[in-house]
Amino acid sequence: MQHQTAETNANRLTIALFSIYLAALCWILLLKLGVKFSYMNNRRVNLVPFRNILQDHGRIANSEILMNVLIFVPLGLYAGxxxxxxxxxxKVLFFFLVSFIVESLQYILAIGSFDATDIITNTTGGILGLLTYIILAxxxxxxxxxxxxxNIIAVLGTVLMVLFLGLLKLNMLPVRYQ
Structure with missing residues (x-):
C-alpha cells in the first residue's frame, strides 16, 4: 500500500512538472517570452531541412540547432x-506532431517561421530524452x-527555468532582444 502511495505521489509530481514544462514551452515558443523579436515580422516557410544552417559568414548555426534539440529533451523524458x-x-510520432503544431502556429500567428529543420531537431531532442529515460530505467x-x-532533476531544473524566465521577463539579465 505504501509503495502505491509513493508511486501515485511520484506520478502527480511528474504530471505537475510536465504541465509546467508545457506552459514554459508555449511561453517560449509561441509567446516568445512576451518580447517582440526582430525576426517576428519575417514570416517564411522552409521545407528544405538544414537549408539555412550556414549563417554568420558560412559558419554552422550550432547554437540554434543545439537549443532546438535541448528544449525538447524534457518532452522525451516525460513521455517515457x-x-x-x-x-x-x-512516442516519436508524438514528438514530431508537437513540433509540427508549434511550427505551424508560429507561422499562422505571424510570430515566426515554419522550418523543417526545427521539426527535425525538436523531434531529435524528444528522442534523446526518451532514450535517456530508457537507459536510466x-x-x-x-x-x-x-x-x-x-523528478528530482526536473524539480531543480524547473526552479532554475522559472527563475531564469522571470529574471529575463523583468529585464534583470544582461540579455537584450533586437
Missing amino acids: ILFSRWSFKK KTLNNRFKAQKVI
Whole structure:
C-alpha cells in the first residue's frame, strides 16, 4: 500500500512538472517570452531541412540547432514516464506532431517561421530524452526509481527555468532582444 502511495505521489509530481514544462514551452515558443523579436515580422516557410544552417559568414548555426534539440529533451523524458504504454514509434510520432503544431502556429500567428529543420531537431531532442529515460530505467533496473531521479532533476531544473524566465521577463539579465 505504501509503495502505491509513493508511486501515485511520484506520478502527480511528474504530471505537475510536465504541465509546467508545457506552459514554459508555449511561453517560449509561441509567446516568445512576451518580447517582440526582430525576426517576428519575417514570416517564411522552409521545407528544405538544414537549408539555412550556414549563417554568420558560412559558419554552422550550432547554437540554434543545439537549443532546438535541448528544449525538447524534457518532452522525451516525460513521455517515457507518462506514456509508458505507447510504443517507441508512437512516442516519436508524438514528438514530431508537437513540433509540427508549434511550427505551424508560429507561422499562422505571424510570430515566426515554419522550418523543417526545427521539426527535425525538436523531434531529435524528444528522442534523446526518451532514450535517456530508457537507459536510466535499465541502468537502475527499475522504472519507478528512474522516475524519482528524473523528478528530482526536473524539480531543480524547473526552479532554475522559472527563475531564469522571470529574471529575463523583468529585464534583470544582461540579455537584450533586437
